[in-house]
Amino acid sequence: MSVIDTIAWFVYLLSAVLFVFGLHEMNSPKTARRGNRVSAVGMIIAVVMAFISLFAKGFVSSTAVIVLVIGIVLGAVAGIVSAKRVKMTDMPQLVSIFNTVGGGAAALVALNDILTSKVAPTTTVLVTAGLGVIIGSVTFSGSLIAAGKLQGIVPGKPMVLPAQIVWNNIAILGAIVSFVLLIVDHSHTGLWAVLTTVFALCYGLLFVFPIGGADMPVVISVLNACTGTAVAMSGLAIGNVALIVAGALVGAAGVTLSVLMAQAMNRPLLSVLAGGFGGGNAAAGAGDEGPEGTMKETTADDVAVQLVYAQKVIFVPGFGLAQAQAQRTLADLGELLKNHGVEISYAIHPVAGRMPGHMNVLLAEANVPYEELIDLDDINPQFSSANVALVVGANDVTNPAARRPGTAVSGMPILDVDHAQNVVVIKRGRGKGYAGIDNELYYEDNTQMLFGDAKVELEAIIASVKELIN
Amino acid sequence: MNPLVVSITLFVLALMIGVEVIGKVPATLHTPLMSGANSIHGIVIVGVVLVAAESDSVLGYIFIFCAAVLGTMNVVGGYVVTDRMLEMFKSSKPAASKDSKTKGEGAAK
Numbered sequence: 308m309s310v311i312d313t314i315a316w317f318v319y320l321l322s323a324v325l326f327v328f329g330l331h332e333m334n335s336p337k338t339a340r341r342g343n344r345v346s347a348v349g350m351i352i353a354v355v356m357a358f359i360s361l362f363a364k365g366f367v368s369s370t371a372v373i374v375l376v377i378g379i380v381l382g383a384v385a386g387i388v389s390a391k392r393v394k395m396t397d398m399p400q401l402v403s404i405f406n407t408v409g410g411g412a413a414a415l416v417a418l419n420d421i422l423t424s425k426v427a428p429t430t431t432v433l434v435t436a437g438l439g440v441i442i443g444s445v446t447f448s449g450s451l452i453a454a455g456k457l458q459g460i461v462p463g464k465p466m467v468l469p470a471q472i473v474w475n476n477i478a479i480l481g482a483i484v485s486f487v488l489l490i491v492d493h494s495h496t497g498l499w500a501v502l503t504t505v506f507a508l509c510y511g512l513l514f515v516f517p518i519g520g521a522d523m524p525v526v527i528s529v530l531n532a533c534t535g536t537a538v539a540m541s542g543l544a545i546g547n548v549a550l551i552v553a554g555a556l557v558g559a560a561g562v563t564l565s566v567l568m569a570q571a572m573n574r575p576l577l578s579v580l581a582g583g584f585g586g587g588n589a590a591a592g593a594g595d596e597g598p599e600g601t602m603k604e605t606t607a608d609d610v611a612v613q614l615v616y617a618q619k620v621i622f623v624p625g626f627g628l629a630q631a632q633a634q635r636t637l638a639d640l641g642e643l644l645k646n647h648g649v650e651i652s653y654a655i656h657p658v659a660g661r662m663p664g665h666m667n668v669l670l671a672e673a674n675v676p677y678e679e680l681i682d683l684d685d686i687n688p689q690f691s692s693a694n695v696a697l698v699v700g701a702n703d704v705t706n707p708a709a710r711r712p713g714t715a716v717s718g719m720p721i722l723d724v725d726h727a728q729n730v731v732v733i734k735r736g737r738g739k740g741y742a743g744i745d746n747e748l749y750y751e752d753n754t755q756m757l758f759g760d761a762k763v764e765l766e767a768i769i770a771s772v773k774e775l776i777n
Numbered sequence: 778m779n780p781l782v783v784s785i786t787l788f789v790l791a792l793m794i795g796v797e798v799i800g801k802v803p804a805t806l807h808t809p810l811m812s813g814a815n816s817i818h819g820i821v822i823v824g825v826v827l828v829a830a831e832s833d834s835v836l837g838y839i840f841i842f843c844a845a846v847l848g849t850m851n852v853v854g855g856y857v858v859t860d861r862m863l864e865m866f867k868s869s870k871p872a873a874s875k876d877s878k879t880k881g882e883g884a885a886k
Contacts, residue, residue: 334801340863347856357826368833375829378845386854402812405851409818412848416824419840538818543784552791553820559795560814664807676869
C-alpha cells in the first residue's frame with residue numbers, strides 16, 4: 308500500500324465513523340439535526356479525499372475529470388433545487404427519487420468496472436460488481452415506479468400482469484443466468500453484463516407494479532436497503548472502506564425500518580412484498596357482515612362545545628388530514644384549546660402518513676412541539692381518561708374490528724380511540740378505508756360523525772370555539 | 778490476507794453496528810432517518826471519482842457523467858432535505874429548543 312493509499316484508508320475510516328456517529332445522534336430530536344450535519348461532514352471529507360487521491364496518483368484522461376466535475380455540479384444543483392422545493396407531504400416521493408438515482412449511480416459504477424476496465428476483470432470484481440449491477444438496477448426501476456405511484460403518475464392500484472409469476476421467474480432466472488455467465492464466460496463479458504442489467508431492470512418493474520400504493524412506504528424502505536447493499540457491493544468491487552461501511556449502514560437501516568413498518572401493519576414483510584393487497588381483493592370476503600347500527604352526525608358548533616368544556620382531548624390525525632392540507636388548522640385548534648387550559652396530545656399511529664414517521668414531520672411543519680406527538684403504545688392507555696378523541700382523516704387504524712379475528716384488519720395494532728368518553732370523526736365521505744371494510748368505530752354509541760372537508764370543518768370548529776371562549 | 782476477506786468482515790460488522798444504532802431511533806424521527814440514511818448511500822460518488830481516474834473511453838465518460846449527476850443529486854439533495862425536516866422539529870420547552878439550536882449552529886461551522 309502506498310503512502311497516499313494508507314492516508315486515504317484512514318480518512319475513509321474517519322468518514323465511516325462520522326456516519327455511525329451521525330446516525331447515533333438521530334436518537335433524539337434535540338441532537339438529530341447536528342447528527343445529520345456530522346454525517347454530511349463525513350461525506351465531504353470522503354469526497355475531498357477521493358479527489359486528492361485522484362490528483363495525487365494521476366489520471367489517464369483529463370476529459371474524464373472534466374466530465375466528472377460537470378456531472379457533480381449539475382447533480383448538486385438538481386439535488387438542492389428539488390430538496391428546497393419539495394412539499395413535506397411529497398417527502399416519500401422525493402426519498403424514492405433519491406433512492407432511484409442512488410441505485411442508478413451504484414449500478415453505473417459497477418457496470419463501468421466490468422465494461423471499461425483494460426485488463427480482464429478478476430472473478431472477485433465480476434461477482435461483486437455483478438451483484439452491484441443487479442441490486443442497483445432493481446432499485447433504479449423499482450424506486451422510479453414507487454415514486455410514480457406515490458405521486459399519482461402511475462396508478463396506485465396493484466397492477467398484476469396475467470401470469471405474473473411466470474414473468475417474475477423469467478426476469479429472476481434471466482438475471483441469475485446472465486450473472487453466472489458473466490462470471491464464467493470471459494469472451495462475452497459486455498453482452499452478459501448488459502443482459503444482467505436489462506433483466507434486473509425488468510424485475511424492478513415487475514416487483515413494484517403489483518404492490519398497492521399504500522404499501523409503498525415498506526417498498527421504499529426495502530429498496531433503500533437494496534441501494535445500501537448495492538453501494539456496499541460496489542465498495543467490495545473497488546475495495547473502498549467508506550463505500551462498504553456506509554452501504555452496510557444504509558442496508559441495516561432499510562431492513563430495520565421495513566420490518567418495523569410491516570409489524571405496524573400486522574402483515575409479514577414477505578406478504579407486503581408479494582403484492583396484490585389493497586385493490587379490493589380484501590374487501591370481497593369481508594363485506595358480507597357489516598357492523599350494525601347507525602352513524603350519528605354532528606355539527607361543528609356541537610364539536611366546539613365538547614372541546615371547550617373538555618379537560619383532556621386527543622387528536623388522531625391520519626393522512627386524510629395532510630391530503631386536505633389541514634395540518635396547520637388542526638395545530639391552530641390545538642393551540643387555541645391549550646391556551647384555554649385543555650390538555651392536548653396527538654396520537655400517532657406508526658403507519659400514519661405515507662412513510663414511517665411521516666405524520667410527525669407534517670405536524671412538526673405545522674409547529675406542533677414533538678413532545679405532544681405520542682406513539683401508539685404510550686397513548687393507548689390515555690384514551691380512557693380523555694373526554695374527546697378527535698379523529699381527522701384516519702380510518703383503518705382506529706377500527707375496533709382489529710381486536711377480533713376474521714376481518715381484513717384483524718390483529719393490526721390500532722389506536723384505542725373507542726375507549727374515549729366521546730369520539731368525533733371528521734371524514735370526507737362515507738367511503739371505506741384502505742382495507743376495504745366498514746369501520747365499526749363509526750357505529751359506536753359514543754361516536755359522532757362530522758362529514759366534510761377536514762380544513763373547512765376544522766375552521767368552522769375554530770370559529771365557534773373562539774366565540775365560546777370570549 | 779486476501780483484501781476481499783477483510784472487506785467482507787468490515788461489511789458484516791458495519792451491518793451489525795447499523796442494526797444496533799438504527800434500533801435506538803424513535804419513531805418520531807423515522808422519516809428524517811430514512812432520508813438521512815438515503816443520503817449516506819450517495820457515498821457511491823467516492824466510487825465514481827475513483828473510477829474516473831482510469832477512464833479514457835467514450836463509454837467510460839458517459840458512465841462517469843451519469844453516475845456523477847445521479848450520485849451527487851442523491852447526496853446533496855438528501856442532506857439538504859433532511860436538514861430542512863429536522864429544522865422543523867421543535868420542543869415546547871423554550872430552553873431546550875434554544876439549546877439544540879445553538880448546538881446545531883456550532884456543528885455547522
